[in-house]
Amino acid sequence: MTEPIILYDIPGKNPKYTAWSPSTWKTRYGLAYKGLPFKTEWVEYPDIESLCKKLGAPPTWKNDDGSPLYTLPVIYDPSTKTVVEESFKIAKYLDKTYPNTPRLIPDNTxxxxxxxxxxxxxxxxxxxxxxxxxxxxxxxxxxxxxxxxxxxxxxxxxxxxxxxxxxxxxxxxxxxxxxxxxxxxxxxxxxxxxxxxxxxxxxxxxxxxxxxxxxxxxxxxxxxxxxxxxxxxxxxxxxxxxxxxxxxxxxx
Known part of the structure:
Protein backbone atom coordinates (compact mmCIF):
# COMPACT_ATOMS: atom_id res chain seq x y z
CA MET A 1 0.00 0.00 0.00
CA THR A 2 1.54 3.29 -1.12
CA GLU A 3 -1.26 5.70 -0.22
CA PRO A 4 -3.75 5.63 2.67
CA ILE A 5 -7.29 4.43 2.10
CA ILE A 6 -9.82 7.27 2.10
CA LEU A 7 -12.79 6.85 4.44
CA TYR A 8 -15.71 9.14 3.72
CA ASP A 9 -17.50 10.08 6.92
CA ILE A 10 -20.02 12.60 8.28
CA PRO A 11 -18.63 15.18 10.73
CA GLY A 12 -20.18 16.06 14.04
CA LYS A 13 -19.53 18.84 16.57
CA ASN A 14 -18.26 16.82 19.54
CA PRO A 15 -14.79 18.35 20.14
CA LYS A 16 -13.28 14.97 21.07
CA TYR A 17 -14.95 12.70 18.52
CA THR A 18 -15.66 14.25 15.11
CA ALA A 19 -16.81 10.80 13.97
CA TRP A 20 -20.22 9.91 15.37
CA SER A 21 -22.10 7.77 12.81
CA PRO A 22 -22.59 4.15 13.96
CA SER A 23 -22.39 2.99 10.35
CA THR A 24 -19.06 4.62 9.57
CA TRP A 25 -17.63 3.60 12.96
CA LYS A 26 -17.89 -0.03 11.82
CA THR A 27 -15.42 0.68 9.04
CA ARG A 28 -13.28 3.06 11.10
CA TYR A 29 -12.81 0.38 13.75
CA GLY A 30 -12.10 -2.24 11.08
CA LEU A 31 -9.40 -0.21 9.31
CA ALA A 32 -7.68 0.48 12.63
CA TYR A 33 -7.90 -3.16 13.71
CA LYS A 34 -6.31 -4.31 10.47
CA GLY A 35 -3.57 -1.70 10.85
CA LEU A 36 -4.27 -0.18 7.43
CA PRO A 37 -3.28 3.46 6.93
CA PHE A 38 -6.30 5.60 6.22
CA LYS A 39 -7.45 9.19 6.26
CA THR A 40 -10.89 10.73 6.59
CA GLU A 41 -12.60 13.02 4.14
CA TRP A 42 -15.58 14.66 5.82
CA VAL A 43 -18.85 14.92 3.90
CA GLU A 44 -21.96 16.82 4.96
CA TYR A 45 -25.28 14.98 4.60
CA PRO A 46 -26.60 16.96 1.60
CA ASP A 47 -23.42 16.14 -0.33
CA ILE A 48 -23.41 12.37 0.14
CA GLU A 49 -25.45 11.52 -2.95
CA SER A 50 -23.41 13.69 -5.31
CA LEU A 51 -20.16 12.33 -3.85
CA CYS A 52 -21.26 8.73 -4.31
CA LYS A 53 -22.31 9.39 -7.89
CA LYS A 54 -18.98 11.08 -8.57
CA LEU A 55 -17.05 8.13 -7.11
CA GLY A 56 -19.26 5.54 -8.78
CA ALA A 57 -20.53 4.13 -5.47
CA PRO A 58 -24.02 2.66 -5.96
CA PRO A 59 -26.95 3.35 -3.61
CA THR A 60 -27.14 1.02 -0.62
CA TRP A 61 -30.88 1.25 0.08
CA LYS A 62 -34.09 2.73 -1.21
CA ASN A 63 -36.10 5.58 0.27
CA ASP A 64 -39.74 4.99 1.19
CA ASP A 65 -40.77 6.39 -2.18
CA GLY A 66 -38.54 3.90 -4.01
CA SER A 67 -35.85 6.41 -4.97
CA PRO A 68 -32.21 5.38 -4.47
CA LEU A 69 -30.60 6.12 -1.09
CA TYR A 70 -26.88 6.81 -0.98
CA THR A 71 -25.19 6.30 2.38
CA LEU A 72 -21.80 6.24 4.07
CA PRO A 73 -19.42 4.59 4.77
CA VAL A 74 -17.72 4.53 1.43
CA ILE A 75 -14.01 3.95 0.97
CA TYR A 76 -11.64 4.63 -1.90
CA ASP A 77 -8.50 2.52 -2.02
CA PRO A 78 -5.93 4.30 -4.21
CA SER A 79 -3.69 1.21 -4.25
CA THR A 80 -6.30 -0.71 -6.25
CA LYS A 81 -8.33 2.28 -7.51
CA THR A 82 -11.39 0.65 -5.95
CA VAL A 83 -14.50 2.25 -4.46
CA VAL A 84 -16.54 0.17 -2.00
CA GLU A 85 -19.78 1.08 -0.22
CA GLU A 86 -21.55 -0.39 2.86
CA SER A 87 -19.64 -1.60 5.91
CA PHE A 88 -20.08 -5.36 5.44
CA LYS A 89 -18.96 -5.19 1.81
CA ILE A 90 -16.04 -3.03 2.88
CA ALA A 91 -15.03 -5.60 5.51
CA LYS A 92 -15.10 -8.38 2.89
CA TYR A 93 -13.07 -6.26 0.48
CA LEU A 94 -10.42 -5.44 3.09
CA ASP A 95 -10.05 -9.11 4.07
CA LYS A 96 -9.66 -10.17 0.45
CA THR A 97 -7.33 -7.37 -0.60
CA TYR A 98 -5.14 -7.40 2.51
CA PRO A 99 -5.03 -11.08 3.54
CA ASN A 100 -1.97 -10.62 5.76
CA THR A 101 -3.87 -8.44 8.19
CA PRO A 102 -6.27 -9.61 10.95
CA ARG A 103 -9.51 -10.93 9.51
CA LEU A 104 -12.75 -9.04 10.07
CA ILE A 105 -14.85 -11.93 8.80
CA PRO A 106 -13.04 -15.22 9.51
CA ASP A 107 -13.73 -18.10 7.15
CA ASN A 108 -17.29 -19.44 7.17
CA THR A 109 -18.58 -16.82 9.62
Missing part, protein backbone atom coordinates in the same frame (compact mmCIF):
# COMPACT_ATOMS: atom_id res chain seq x y z
CA UNK A 110 -20.20 -14.32 7.21
CA UNK A 111 -23.70 -15.74 7.66
CA UNK A 112 -23.36 -15.93 11.44
CA UNK A 113 -22.01 -12.39 11.69
CA UNK A 114 -24.78 -11.11 9.45
CA UNK A 115 -27.37 -12.87 11.63
CA UNK A 116 -25.85 -11.40 14.79
CA UNK A 117 -26.00 -7.92 13.29
CA UNK A 118 -29.66 -8.35 12.37
CA UNK A 119 -30.49 -9.62 15.85
CA UNK A 120 -28.66 -6.74 17.50
CA UNK A 121 -30.35 -4.19 15.25
CA UNK A 122 -33.77 -5.55 16.16
CA UNK A 123 -33.21 -5.82 19.90
CA UNK A 124 -31.05 -2.77 20.61
CA UNK A 125 -30.74 -0.33 17.70
CA UNK A 126 -34.45 0.29 17.26
CA UNK A 127 -35.04 1.49 20.85
CA UNK A 128 -31.62 3.19 20.91
CA UNK A 129 -32.67 5.25 17.88
CA UNK A 130 -35.47 6.82 19.91
CA UNK A 131 -33.01 7.90 22.60
CA UNK A 132 -30.29 9.13 20.25
CA UNK A 133 -32.02 10.72 17.26
CA UNK A 134 -32.50 14.24 18.64
CA UNK A 135 -28.99 14.41 20.10
CA UNK A 136 -27.59 13.05 16.83
CA UNK A 137 -29.33 15.85 14.93
CA UNK A 138 -28.11 18.53 17.34
CA UNK A 139 -24.55 17.20 17.02
CA UNK A 140 -24.45 17.96 13.29
CA UNK A 141 -23.20 21.04 11.48
CA UNK A 142 -25.98 23.40 10.25
CA UNK A 143 -26.35 22.09 6.66
CA UNK A 144 -26.41 18.47 7.77
CA UNK A 145 -28.67 19.28 10.71
CA UNK A 146 -31.31 20.80 8.43
CA UNK A 147 -31.10 17.84 6.03
CA UNK A 148 -31.24 15.28 8.84
CA UNK A 149 -34.26 16.84 10.52
CA UNK A 150 -36.16 17.37 7.26
CA UNK A 151 -35.67 13.82 6.00
CA UNK A 152 -36.26 12.13 9.38
CA UNK A 153 -39.41 14.15 10.03
CA UNK A 154 -40.90 13.37 6.59
CA UNK A 155 -43.22 10.90 8.37
CA UNK A 156 -44.74 13.80 10.31
CA UNK A 157 -43.16 12.88 13.67
CA UNK A 158 -40.96 15.51 15.32
CA UNK A 159 -37.57 14.36 16.58
CA UNK A 160 -38.35 15.81 20.01
CA UNK A 161 -41.17 13.29 20.50
CA UNK A 162 -39.15 10.08 20.11
CA UNK A 163 -37.89 10.03 23.68
CA UNK A 164 -39.25 13.12 25.36
CA UNK A 165 -38.28 13.52 29.02
CA UNK A 166 -40.24 11.42 31.46
CA UNK A 167 -42.08 8.19 30.84
CA UNK A 168 -41.38 8.01 27.08
CA UNK A 169 -37.65 8.38 27.66
CA UNK A 170 -37.60 5.92 30.54
CA UNK A 171 -39.46 3.30 28.50
CA UNK A 172 -36.99 3.67 25.61
CA UNK A 173 -34.02 3.28 27.96
CA UNK A 174 -35.64 0.21 29.51
CA UNK A 175 -36.03 -1.34 26.06
CA UNK A 176 -32.34 -0.75 25.38
CA UNK A 177 -31.50 -2.43 28.68
CA UNK A 178 -33.72 -5.41 27.84
CA UNK A 179 -32.16 -5.70 24.39
CA UNK A 180 -28.60 -5.56 25.70
CA UNK A 181 -29.48 -8.17 28.31
CA UNK A 182 -30.54 -10.51 25.52
CA UNK A 183 -27.30 -9.83 23.64
CA UNK A 184 -25.38 -10.46 26.85
CA UNK A 185 -27.04 -13.88 27.09
CA UNK A 186 -25.82 -14.67 23.57
CA UNK A 187 -22.28 -13.78 24.67
CA UNK A 188 -22.60 -16.08 27.67
CA UNK A 189 -22.78 -19.08 25.32
CA UNK A 190 -19.04 -18.55 24.76
CA UNK A 191 -18.51 -19.88 28.32
CA UNK A 192 -16.10 -17.12 29.27
CA UNK A 193 -13.62 -17.71 26.44
CA UNK A 194 -13.42 -13.97 25.82
CA UNK A 195 -15.39 -10.73 25.85
CA UNK A 196 -16.19 -10.57 22.14
CA UNK A 197 -18.88 -12.00 19.87
CA UNK A 198 -16.51 -14.82 18.90
CA UNK A 199 -15.02 -15.25 22.36
CA UNK A 200 -11.39 -14.15 22.26
CA UNK A 201 -11.51 -13.28 18.53
CA UNK A 202 -12.43 -9.76 17.44
CA UNK A 203 -14.58 -9.57 14.33
CA UNK A 204 -16.68 -7.19 12.26
CA UNK A 205 -19.69 -8.10 14.41
CA UNK A 206 -17.96 -6.48 17.39
CA UNK A 207 -17.40 -3.30 15.44
CA UNK A 208 -21.04 -3.26 14.39
CA UNK A 209 -22.08 -3.49 18.05
CA UNK A 210 -19.45 -1.07 19.35
CA UNK A 211 -20.29 1.38 16.57
CA UNK A 212 -23.88 1.55 17.77
CA UNK A 213 -22.73 2.19 21.31
CA UNK A 214 -20.26 4.85 20.14
CA UNK A 215 -23.24 6.60 18.60
CA UNK A 216 -24.60 7.35 22.07
CA UNK A 217 -21.20 8.01 23.61
CA UNK A 218 -20.41 10.74 21.08
CA UNK A 219 -23.75 12.53 20.67
CA UNK A 220 -24.75 12.42 24.35
CA UNK A 221 -21.27 12.88 25.80
CA UNK A 222 -19.39 10.54 28.10
CA UNK A 223 -20.72 12.27 31.23
CA UNK A 224 -24.38 12.04 30.24
CA UNK A 225 -26.86 10.12 32.37
CA UNK A 226 -27.93 7.88 29.47
CA UNK A 227 -24.37 6.90 28.59
CA UNK A 228 -23.50 6.16 32.21
CA UNK A 229 -26.69 4.12 32.55
CA UNK A 230 -25.92 1.95 29.53
CA UNK A 231 -22.33 1.42 30.64
CA UNK A 232 -23.70 0.18 33.96
CA UNK A 233 -26.04 -2.43 32.47
CA UNK A 234 -25.14 -6.08 33.12
CA UNK A 235 -22.79 -5.11 35.97
CA UNK A 236 -20.66 -2.94 33.73
CA UNK A 237 -20.26 -5.51 30.96
CA UNK A 238 -20.61 -2.96 28.17
CA UNK A 239 -18.17 -0.54 29.75
CA UNK A 240 -15.57 -3.34 29.84
CA UNK A 241 -16.47 -4.26 26.29
CA UNK A 242 -15.93 -0.74 24.99
CA UNK A 243 -12.66 -0.46 26.94
CA UNK A 244 -11.42 -3.64 25.25
CA UNK A 245 -11.95 -2.01 21.84
CA UNK A 246 -10.83 1.50 22.78
CA UNK A 247 -7.42 1.12 21.11
CA UNK A 248 -9.20 1.00 17.73
CA UNK A 249 -10.99 4.34 18.16
CA UNK A 250 -8.77 5.99 15.54
CA UNK A 251 -9.73 9.48 14.40
CA UNK A 252 -7.44 10.26 11.45
Missing amino acids: AALQSGFRMGFELNVTEPLWDLVVLAACNNLNPRSQEFFRRTREANGKKLETYASPGEVHDMALKKVETGLKKVSQWFDHNDGTGPFVMGDIISHADFALAGRLMWGKVVWGEDSEDWRAIMGFENGRWERYMKALEKYEVLT
Whole structure:
Protein backbone atom coordinates (compact mmCIF):
# COMPACT_ATOMS: atom_id res chain seq x y z
CA MET A 1 0.00 0.00 0.00
CA THR A 2 1.54 3.29 -1.12
CA GLU A 3 -1.26 5.70 -0.22
CA PRO A 4 -3.75 5.63 2.67
CA ILE A 5 -7.29 4.43 2.10
CA ILE A 6 -9.82 7.27 2.10
CA LEU A 7 -12.79 6.85 4.44
CA TYR A 8 -15.71 9.14 3.72
CA ASP A 9 -17.50 10.08 6.92
CA ILE A 10 -20.02 12.60 8.28
CA PRO A 11 -18.63 15.18 10.73
CA GLY A 12 -20.18 16.06 14.04
CA LYS A 13 -19.53 18.84 16.57
CA ASN A 14 -18.26 16.82 19.54
CA PRO A 15 -14.79 18.35 20.14
CA LYS A 16 -13.28 14.97 21.07
CA TYR A 17 -14.95 12.70 18.52
CA THR A 18 -15.66 14.25 15.11
CA ALA A 19 -16.81 10.80 13.97
CA TRP A 20 -20.22 9.91 15.37
CA SER A 21 -22.10 7.77 12.81
CA PRO A 22 -22.59 4.15 13.96
CA SER A 23 -22.39 2.99 10.35
CA THR A 24 -19.06 4.62 9.57
CA TRP A 25 -17.63 3.60 12.96
CA LYS A 26 -17.89 -0.03 11.82
CA THR A 27 -15.42 0.68 9.04
CA ARG A 28 -13.28 3.06 11.10
CA TYR A 29 -12.81 0.38 13.75
CA GLY A 30 -12.10 -2.24 11.08
CA LEU A 31 -9.40 -0.21 9.31
CA ALA A 32 -7.68 0.48 12.63
CA TYR A 33 -7.90 -3.16 13.71
CA LYS A 34 -6.31 -4.31 10.47
CA GLY A 35 -3.57 -1.70 10.85
CA LEU A 36 -4.27 -0.18 7.43
CA PRO A 37 -3.28 3.46 6.93
CA PHE A 38 -6.30 5.60 6.22
CA LYS A 39 -7.45 9.19 6.26
CA THR A 40 -10.89 10.73 6.59
CA GLU A 41 -12.60 13.02 4.14
CA TRP A 42 -15.58 14.66 5.82
CA VAL A 43 -18.85 14.92 3.90
CA GLU A 44 -21.96 16.82 4.96
CA TYR A 45 -25.28 14.98 4.60
CA PRO A 46 -26.60 16.96 1.60
CA ASP A 47 -23.42 16.14 -0.33
CA ILE A 48 -23.41 12.37 0.14
CA GLU A 49 -25.45 11.52 -2.95
CA SER A 50 -23.41 13.69 -5.31
CA LEU A 51 -20.16 12.33 -3.85
CA CYS A 52 -21.26 8.73 -4.31
CA LYS A 53 -22.31 9.39 -7.89
CA LYS A 54 -18.98 11.08 -8.57
CA LEU A 55 -17.05 8.13 -7.11
CA GLY A 56 -19.26 5.54 -8.78
CA ALA A 57 -20.53 4.13 -5.47
CA PRO A 58 -24.02 2.66 -5.96
CA PRO A 59 -26.95 3.35 -3.61
CA THR A 60 -27.14 1.02 -0.62
CA TRP A 61 -30.88 1.25 0.08
CA LYS A 62 -34.09 2.73 -1.21
CA ASN A 63 -36.10 5.58 0.27
CA ASP A 64 -39.74 4.99 1.19
CA ASP A 65 -40.77 6.39 -2.18
CA GLY A 66 -38.54 3.90 -4.01
CA SER A 67 -35.85 6.41 -4.97
CA PRO A 68 -32.21 5.38 -4.47
CA LEU A 69 -30.60 6.12 -1.09
CA TYR A 70 -26.88 6.81 -0.98
CA THR A 71 -25.19 6.30 2.38
CA LEU A 72 -21.80 6.24 4.07
CA PRO A 73 -19.42 4.59 4.77
CA VAL A 74 -17.72 4.53 1.43
CA ILE A 75 -14.01 3.95 0.97
CA TYR A 76 -11.64 4.63 -1.90
CA ASP A 77 -8.50 2.52 -2.02
CA PRO A 78 -5.93 4.30 -4.21
CA SER A 79 -3.69 1.21 -4.25
CA THR A 80 -6.30 -0.71 -6.25
CA LYS A 81 -8.33 2.28 -7.51
CA THR A 82 -11.39 0.65 -5.95
CA VAL A 83 -14.50 2.25 -4.46
CA VAL A 84 -16.54 0.17 -2.00
CA GLU A 85 -19.78 1.08 -0.22
CA GLU A 86 -21.55 -0.39 2.86
CA SER A 87 -19.64 -1.60 5.91
CA PHE A 88 -20.08 -5.36 5.44
CA LYS A 89 -18.96 -5.19 1.81
CA ILE A 90 -16.04 -3.03 2.88
CA ALA A 91 -15.03 -5.60 5.51
CA LYS A 92 -15.10 -8.38 2.89
CA TYR A 93 -13.07 -6.26 0.48
CA LEU A 94 -10.42 -5.44 3.09
CA ASP A 95 -10.05 -9.11 4.07
CA LYS A 96 -9.66 -10.17 0.45
CA THR A 97 -7.33 -7.37 -0.60
CA TYR A 98 -5.14 -7.40 2.51
CA PRO A 99 -5.03 -11.08 3.54
CA ASN A 100 -1.97 -10.62 5.76
CA THR A 101 -3.87 -8.44 8.19
CA PRO A 102 -6.27 -9.61 10.95
CA ARG A 103 -9.51 -10.93 9.51
CA LEU A 104 -12.75 -9.04 10.07
CA ILE A 105 -14.85 -11.93 8.80
CA PRO A 106 -13.04 -15.22 9.51
CA ASP A 107 -13.73 -18.10 7.15
CA ASN A 108 -17.29 -19.44 7.17
CA THR A 109 -18.58 -16.82 9.62
CA ALA A 110 -20.20 -14.32 7.21
CA ALA A 111 -23.70 -15.74 7.66
CA LEU A 112 -23.36 -15.93 11.44
CA GLN A 113 -22.01 -12.39 11.69
CA SER A 114 -24.78 -11.11 9.45
CA GLY A 115 -27.37 -12.87 11.63
CA PHE A 116 -25.85 -11.40 14.79
CA ARG A 117 -26.00 -7.92 13.29
CA MET A 118 -29.66 -8.35 12.37
CA GLY A 119 -30.49 -9.62 15.85
CA PHE A 120 -28.66 -6.74 17.50
CA GLU A 121 -30.35 -4.19 15.25
CA LEU A 122 -33.77 -5.55 16.16
CA ASN A 123 -33.21 -5.82 19.90
CA VAL A 124 -31.05 -2.77 20.61
CA THR A 125 -30.74 -0.33 17.70
CA GLU A 126 -34.45 0.29 17.26
CA PRO A 127 -35.04 1.49 20.85
CA LEU A 128 -31.62 3.19 20.91
CA TRP A 129 -32.67 5.25 17.88
CA ASP A 130 -35.47 6.82 19.91
CA LEU A 131 -33.01 7.90 22.60
CA VAL A 132 -30.29 9.13 20.25
CA VAL A 133 -32.02 10.72 17.26
CA LEU A 134 -32.50 14.24 18.64
CA ALA A 135 -28.99 14.41 20.10
CA ALA A 136 -27.59 13.05 16.83
CA CYS A 137 -29.33 15.85 14.93
CA ASN A 138 -28.11 18.53 17.34
CA ASN A 139 -24.55 17.20 17.02
CA LEU A 140 -24.45 17.96 13.29
CA ASN A 141 -23.20 21.04 11.48
CA PRO A 142 -25.98 23.40 10.25
CA ARG A 143 -26.35 22.09 6.66
CA SER A 144 -26.41 18.47 7.77
CA GLN A 145 -28.67 19.28 10.71
CA GLU A 146 -31.31 20.80 8.43
CA PHE A 147 -31.10 17.84 6.03
CA PHE A 148 -31.24 15.28 8.84
CA ARG A 149 -34.26 16.84 10.52
CA ARG A 150 -36.16 17.37 7.26
CA THR A 151 -35.67 13.82 6.00
CA ARG A 152 -36.26 12.13 9.38
CA GLU A 153 -39.41 14.15 10.03
CA ALA A 154 -40.90 13.37 6.59
CA ASN A 155 -43.22 10.90 8.37
CA GLY A 156 -44.74 13.80 10.31
CA LYS A 157 -43.16 12.88 13.67
CA LYS A 158 -40.96 15.51 15.32
CA LEU A 159 -37.57 14.36 16.58
CA GLU A 160 -38.35 15.81 20.01
CA THR A 161 -41.17 13.29 20.50
CA TYR A 162 -39.15 10.08 20.11
CA ALA A 163 -37.89 10.03 23.68
CA SER A 164 -39.25 13.12 25.36
CA PRO A 165 -38.28 13.52 29.02
CA GLY A 166 -40.24 11.42 31.46
CA GLU A 167 -42.08 8.19 30.84
CA VAL A 168 -41.38 8.01 27.08
CA HIS A 169 -37.65 8.38 27.66
CA ASP A 170 -37.60 5.92 30.54
CA MET A 171 -39.46 3.30 28.50
CA ALA A 172 -36.99 3.67 25.61
CA LEU A 173 -34.02 3.28 27.96
CA LYS A 174 -35.64 0.21 29.51
CA LYS A 175 -36.03 -1.34 26.06
CA VAL A 176 -32.34 -0.75 25.38
CA GLU A 177 -31.50 -2.43 28.68
CA THR A 178 -33.72 -5.41 27.84
CA GLY A 179 -32.16 -5.70 24.39
CA LEU A 180 -28.60 -5.56 25.70
CA LYS A 181 -29.48 -8.17 28.31
CA LYS A 182 -30.54 -10.51 25.52
CA VAL A 183 -27.30 -9.83 23.64
CA SER A 184 -25.38 -10.46 26.85
CA GLN A 185 -27.04 -13.88 27.09
CA TRP A 186 -25.82 -14.67 23.57
CA PHE A 187 -22.28 -13.78 24.67
CA ASP A 188 -22.60 -16.08 27.67
CA HIS A 189 -22.78 -19.08 25.32
CA ASN A 190 -19.04 -18.55 24.76
CA ASP A 191 -18.51 -19.88 28.32
CA GLY A 192 -16.10 -17.12 29.27
CA THR A 193 -13.62 -17.71 26.44
CA GLY A 194 -13.42 -13.97 25.82
CA PRO A 195 -15.39 -10.73 25.85
CA PHE A 196 -16.19 -10.57 22.14
CA VAL A 197 -18.88 -12.00 19.87
CA MET A 198 -16.51 -14.82 18.90
CA GLY A 199 -15.02 -15.25 22.36
CA ASP A 200 -11.39 -14.15 22.26
CA ILE A 201 -11.51 -13.28 18.53
CA ILE A 202 -12.43 -9.76 17.44
CA SER A 203 -14.58 -9.57 14.33
CA HIS A 204 -16.68 -7.19 12.26
CA ALA A 205 -19.69 -8.10 14.41
CA ASP A 206 -17.96 -6.48 17.39
CA PHE A 207 -17.40 -3.30 15.44
CA ALA A 208 -21.04 -3.26 14.39
CA LEU A 209 -22.08 -3.49 18.05
CA ALA A 210 -19.45 -1.07 19.35
CA GLY A 211 -20.29 1.38 16.57
CA ARG A 212 -23.88 1.55 17.77
CA LEU A 213 -22.73 2.19 21.31
CA MET A 214 -20.26 4.85 20.14
CA TRP A 215 -23.24 6.60 18.60
CA GLY A 216 -24.60 7.35 22.07
CA LYS A 217 -21.20 8.01 23.61
CA VAL A 218 -20.41 10.74 21.08
CA VAL A 219 -23.75 12.53 20.67
CA TRP A 220 -24.75 12.42 24.35
CA GLY A 221 -21.27 12.88 25.80
CA GLU A 222 -19.39 10.54 28.10
CA ASP A 223 -20.72 12.27 31.23
CA SER A 224 -24.38 12.04 30.24
CA GLU A 225 -26.86 10.12 32.37
CA ASP A 226 -27.93 7.88 29.47
CA TRP A 227 -24.37 6.90 28.59
CA ARG A 228 -23.50 6.16 32.21
CA ALA A 229 -26.69 4.12 32.55
CA ILE A 230 -25.92 1.95 29.53
CA MET A 231 -22.33 1.42 30.64
CA GLY A 232 -23.70 0.18 33.96
CA PHE A 233 -26.04 -2.43 32.47
CA GLU A 234 -25.14 -6.08 33.12
CA ASN A 235 -22.79 -5.11 35.97
CA GLY A 236 -20.66 -2.94 33.73
CA ARG A 237 -20.26 -5.51 30.96
CA TRP A 238 -20.61 -2.96 28.17
CA GLU A 239 -18.17 -0.54 29.75
CA ARG A 240 -15.57 -3.34 29.84
CA TYR A 241 -16.47 -4.26 26.29
CA MET A 242 -15.93 -0.74 24.99
CA LYS A 243 -12.66 -0.46 26.94
CA ALA A 244 -11.42 -3.64 25.25
CA LEU A 245 -11.95 -2.01 21.84
CA GLU A 246 -10.83 1.50 22.78
CA LYS A 247 -7.42 1.12 21.11
CA TYR A 248 -9.20 1.00 17.73
CA GLU A 249 -10.99 4.34 18.16
CA VAL A 250 -8.77 5.99 15.54
CA LEU A 251 -9.73 9.48 14.40
CA THR A 252 -7.44 10.26 11.45
